[in-house]
Amino acid sequence: MISLASYLAISFALFVCGILVMIARKNIIAMLLGIELILNASALNFAAYTKFVNNNLDGHILSLFIIVIAAAEASVGLGIVIRFFQLRESIHIDDAATLQN
Amino acid sequence: MYLNYLANVGRYIPELLLVVLMVGLILIEATYSNDEKNKKYIFIATCIGLVATLAALIANFSAKGEAIFSNSMIIDPFSTVMKMIMVIGTFGAFYLSSFSKDIYESLKTEFIILAVGVLIGGMILASANNMLMIYLGIETLSILSYVMASLKKNDERSSEAGLKYALYGGVSSGIALFGLSHMFGVLGTIQFAGMAEMITKLDKAQIMILMPSFILFFVGIGYKIASVPFHMWAPDVYEGSPTPVTTFFAVVPKLAGISALVRVTMIFFTVQSPLRVGWIGLMMVMAALTMTVGNVSAINQKSVKRMLAYSSISHAGIMMAGLVLINQIGVRAVVFYGITYVFMTLVAFYITSIVQDKYGNDHFDRFQGLAYRYPFMAVMMTVTMFSLIGLPPLAGFVAKWNIINALLSSRYYSLAIILVLNSAVSAFYYLKIVRLMTLKTQESNETIEGFGFLNQLVVVALTAPVFVLGIFWESVMGLAEGAKIFIK
Numbered sequence: 001m002i003s004l005a006s007y008l009a010i011s012f013a014l015f016v017c018g019i020l021v022m023i024a025r026k027n028i029i030a031m032l033l034g035i036e037l038i039l040n041a042s043a044l045n046f047a048a049y050t051k052f053v054n055n056n057l058d059g060h061i062l063s064l065f066i067i068v069i070a071a072a073e074a075s076v077g078l079g080i081v082i083r084f085f086q087l088r089e090s091i092h093i094d095d096a097a098t099l100q101n
Numbered sequence: 102m103y104l105n106y107l108a109n110v111g112r113y114i115p116e117l118l119l120v121v122l123m124v125g126l127i128l129i130e131a132t133y134s135n136d137e138k139n140k141k142y143i144f145i146a147t148c149i150g151l152v153a154t155l156a157a158l159i160a161n162f163s164a165k166g167e168a169i170f171s172n173s174m175i176i177d178p179f180s181t182v183m184k185m186i187m188v189i190g191t192f193g194a195f196y197l198s199s200f201s202k203d204i205y206e207s208l209k210t211e212f213i214i215l216a217v218g219v220l221i222g223g224m225i226l227a228s229a230n231n232m233l234m235i236y237l238g239i240e241t242l243s244i245l246s247y248v249m250a251s252l253k254k255n256d257e258r259s260s261e262a263g264l265k266y267a268l269y270g271g272v273s274s275g276i277a278l279f280g281l282s283h284m285f286g287v288l289g290t291i292q293f294a295g296m297a298e299m300i301t302k303l304d305k306a307q308i309m310i311l312m313p314s315f316i317l318f319f320v321g322i323g324y325k326i327a328s329v330p331f332h333m334w335a336p337d338v339y340e341g342s343p344t345p346v347t348t349f350f351a352v353v354p355k356l357a358g359i360s361a362l363v364r365v366t367m368i369f370f371t372v373q374s375p376l377r378v379g380w381i382g383l384m385m386v387m388a389a390l391t392m393t394v395g396n397v398s399a400i401n402q403k404s405v406k407r408m409l410a411y412s413s414i415s416h417a418g419i420m421m422a423g424l425v426l427i428n429q430i431g432v433r434a435v436v437f438y439g440i441t442y443v444f445m446t447l448v449a450f451y452i453t454s455i456v457q458d459k460y461g462n463d464h465f466d467r468f469q470g471l472a473y474r475y476p477f478m479a480v481m482m483t484v485t486m487f488s489l490i491g492l493p494p495l496a497g498f499v500a501k502w503n504i505i506n507a508l509l510s511s512r513y514y515s516l517a518i519i520l521v522l523n524s525a526v527s528a529f530y531y532l533k534i535v536r537l538m539t540l541k542t543q544e545s546n547e548t549i550e551g552f553g554f555l556n557q558l559v560v561v562a563l564t565a566p567v568f569v570l571g572i573f574w575e576s577v578m579g580l581a582e583g584a585k586i587f588i589k
């Protein structure tokens with residue numbers, strides 16, 4: 001039997017990994033993956049809390065919504081990245097600096 | 102159960118009308134895309150749709166607050182007023198887009214479709230009553246906004262704005278969701294009903310988990326209203342996006358975020374608890390920081406749009422100061438501030454956009470000598486700038502006075518003093534435009550095509566509330582007073 005604490009530890013590790021990816025990586029695709037990690041950490045939390053703390057379906061339904069919305073967000077994000085790549089021929093975040101004076 | 106759902110649809114007509122409008126616009130665009138009449142049909146359909154939504158909202162306003170769809174949404178006078186403001190802001194941005202040269206002619210329909218979508222998201226957020234609806238509202242608002250920011254497909258700055266918006270937005274809504282998930286774990290439900298009492302019964306360990314969760318949750322909302330330190334995206338996105346889109350961003354997502362923040366504050370923190378103390382402290386620090394950083398950064402800008410972006414950040418800070426009180430007086434002040442903020446923002450962006458269309462950029466120098474060529478427009482811009490500073494007898498003064506008055510009545514003297522000092526700082530950069538318009542000689546004698554008779558009339562009509570609300574503010578104050586929050 002896996003305990004609630006282990007679920008929470010894993011989701012926290014995922015969350016920290018996501019934040020670290022956003023801070024450290026300069027590749028925009030990798031940054032989008034970082035966002036996915038953060039969203040998956042919260043989805044895991046919702047599912048785990050539903051199993052151990054309360055037994056209604058709220059948390060499970062929320063996890064499903066998170067999966068759908070993460071897909072929508074990733075597709076829009078990738079679309080914008082493709083546009084950016086066509087104009088700038090780069091997916092390095094440091095190349096997105098024309099707007100900072 | 103099913104009959105209840107059907108009965109609830111009656112309170113949900115404004116949002117449904119917008120959905121119908123969005124689908125209708127897509128169908129019109131698909132049917133007539135190569136036709137000359139396309140633009141006319143789109144214009145008429147949007148006007149009818151938005152006016153019908155406004156009428157449905159007015160009809161909803163007088164009715165009592167009610168929780169619909171199994172308590173997942175609340176339709177109360179407060180959310181209805183906020184939705185009305187958002188619809189007016191969308192209408193303003195839509196009319197600006199119809200003659201602006203900053204959006205390609207072929208993409209104007211796309212702008213309207215996306216704007217209506219964002220408006221639906223804002224409405225969901227304004228009446229959300231559980232965690233799922235809050236998250237759905239934030240994401241509906243955000244995902245469509247990313248596309249809007251990068252609407253100028255072949256412009257590097259526009260795609261960069263969209264990219265930055267998407268990356269910042271994705272992270273901050275993810276962080277907010279992580280906070281929500283721990284809140285769900287501690288409270289055991291995603292519904293907000295009866296939360297104020299439940300919070301008082303928690304033990305110490307649970308409160309220790311809830312406090313950071315609320316801070317994480319604030320990241321998501323704070324990003325939407327561009328509160329410091331989550332404001333970094335705002336100047337870049339506002340400058341890079343086409344001007345009608347910027348106008349839209351300055352009104353709808355910001356007010357939607359503010360209304361969600363007001364509702365969460367009023368649901369969770371009305372009863373005395375350690376969390377309430379922590380939240381008030383967080384709000385005070387954030388409000389003071391947001392006002393100060395926004396105003397100080399605005400001083401040295403060269404682009405008017407960037408200056409207006411920082412000014413809108415500082416206005417969000419002032420609205421957050423009204424939240425510190427957590428009572429109906431504070432909510433009233435915030436609602437009144439929202440109403441005046443919309444009109445001031447719209448006028449400032451209209452004139453900036455028209456000047457920018459003529460010269461191709463929005464540097465301060467482009468306003469030189471505007472008073473000699475278009476005295477009427479220069480007067481309108483001056484009035485708006487004075488109102489944004491908060492000079493009597495204009496609307497901005499009454500709005501700021503309300504918030505200061507509310508702060509003083511609850512003895513938050515330090516925050517009131519910071520607010521007044523910030524108004525003094527803001528005079529510096531708002532008056533810069535007035536000085537350039539009147540005291541500098543004009544660059545050229547060219548006519549600006551955007552200032553045709555009809556557009557001047559629209560600008561005057563938008564400035565009129567700034568005057569009227571400054572003098573006859575009691576009636577609107579009655580409206581804001583009636584905007585009671587219903588909690589269930």
